[in-house]
Amino acid sequence: MKLFDVLVAFASLSLLLLLGIALRKRLRWLRQLGIPEALVAGLLGLLVGPFGPWSIFPERVYAVWAQTPGVLISLVFATLFLGQRLPSPQELWRRAAGQTAFGMTLGFGQYLVGGVLVLAVLQPLFGTNPLMACLIEVGFEGGHGTAAGMGPTFRDLGLASGEALGLAMATVGVLAAVLIGSTLVVIGRSRQWLGQREARLAGAEAELSDPFSAENRLLMESASEKNQGEGITSESLTIDALTVNLALAGAAVGLGVLLKHGITQLGGELLEAIPVFPLAMIGGLLVQLTLQWRRQSQLASPLVQASLGSLAMDVLITAAMASLNLPLLEDNWLPFSLLALAGLAWNVAVFLLLGPRVFPDHWFERAIADFGQGTGVTATGLLLLRMADPSGRSRAMEGFSFKQLVFEPFLGGGLVTALAPIALVSWGLPLFSAVALALTAGSILFGLSLGRSR
Incomplete structure (x- = not known):
């Protein structure tokens, strides 16, 4: 692979992103659906990608595209804890316990639903690979980044189509979360499950406060910077702040690589399938603790x-979307469709049945945020929360934000997500499903006990 091919690959990705931004600004229906610019760019990339109708780049450029997700996902997770000022463990748990229990129920239940469906239906009828039981959690809770990052793990364990199926599941999740979530908000207004004053303002506020847009993401990040104190000042260092922070993130990724090397040396061949990105997150935490x-x-x-x-x-x-291997989806479209439908049914059932019992106040606003994240991405949860509670009276945003610090290191792309396929191969699908059942039941009981105690 030549350096020139790498430059062409990233120049073409940049052009796709610019086209995605322009197209999303021009087409209002894309904004109303809550489709992020990067996903629009990726779908455009499908048209000129290796499996699209107009393949215009050399194979070497597509090879760079295919390798890019596995590298960048480690950088994404390395930045999660860097620069964060964590509250005390007691305060963090007090604010995040209910949301965490609800999120755990969604996440572990997705493994349970996938395991039972593959074990009882898909494997006997279609000979489906048992690893497809992990796809719902990887695609819904994890999202596109996690699906791309888990691709090498799936390939190493015997599911070559895992990355393509995970990306497709994540795309279904984003679209379904917005469409189903918006429908639930409409039903919630008619049933008076949420404040009527907020409901009247929801349409305009949701359009003006779109968390998917690049501009509003930057504004939220700027607000976070102001809330958490000043960063590097011009007097403190002669080196640029971006360079320093990129070096810190690189150090976190490097620690993740060293951690993986140590684990594989101690644990044998099976643990070689562990991806680097959750370990890079631990590296980021170690770097932040060292700075403190x-x-x-x-x-x-x-x-x-x-x-x-x-x-x-x-x-x-x-x-990841531009290099999506479409032929691999054709071979598994029916099992994939059944898994997606089962996962969506589980998420809606948890929202309607468990939400009112876990959250003693403003249950709809708190549950809809987790439903959006557990089906789509974090920004989907923010979008649905703003539709349900545009003025922020429920204070659901606070619990939702604190929950990320407790939840994301494990599920939704964390250690549990990374280790689940390895555990499935090691234990077998029946035992894996039984463990998922126990964890789901425990999460439900924990959430119910929190609801009663409050």
Whole structure:
């Protein structure tokens, strides 16, 4: 692979992103559906990608596109903790417990639904690979970035189409989360499940406060920077702040690589399938703790780290969707469709049946945010929350935000997501499904106990 091919690959991805931004600005229905610019760019890339109708680039360029997601997902996760000022464990848990229990029920239940469906129906009828039981959680809770990052793990364990199926599941999740979530908000208004004053303002506010747009993401990141204190000042260092923060993120990724090397040396061949990105997240936490210990926390800027993560995620999604292996989807379209429908049914059932019992106040607003994230992406949850509660009276945003610090290191792309396929291969699908059942039941009981105690 030549350096020139890498330059052409990233220049073409940049052009696709610019076209995606322009197209989303021009077409209002794309904004109303809540489709992010990167996904629009990726879908455009499908048309000129290796399996599209107008394949215009050399194979070497497409090879760079295919390898890009696995590299950038580590950078995305490395930035999660850098620059963050964590509250005390007691305060964090007090604010995030209910949302965490609800999210755990969604996530572990997606493994349960996938495991039971594959074990009882798909494997006997179609000979489906057992690893497809992980696709619902990877696509819905994890999203496009996680699906792309898990591609090498699926391939190493015997499911060559895992990345393509995961990306397709994530795309279905984003679209379904907006459409089904918006319908639930309309039903919630008619049933008076949410504040009527907020409901009357929801349409205009949701259009003006679109968390998917690049502009509003930057504004939110800027607000986060102001709330968390000043970053690097011009007097503190002669080196540029972006360079410092990129170096810190690179150090976090490097620690993740070292952690993987140590794990594979101790654990044998099966653990070689562990991806680097959850370990890069641990590396980021270690770097942040080191900065706090040395009283150099100002070196890690929340704004710059968030921008680095957003940049990596946008390029990742564009490259992953543009290089999507469509022929692999054709071979598994029926099992994939059944898994997607079962996952959506589970998420809606948890929202309607468990939400009112876990959250003692403003249950709809709190549950709809987690439904959006657990079906689509975090920004989908924010979009649905703003539709349901545009003025922020429920304070659901606070619990939803704190929940990410507790939840994301494990599910939705964290350690559990990374280790689940390995556990499935090691234990077998029946035991894996039984463990998923136990974890789901435990999460439900935990959430119900929190609801009663409050």
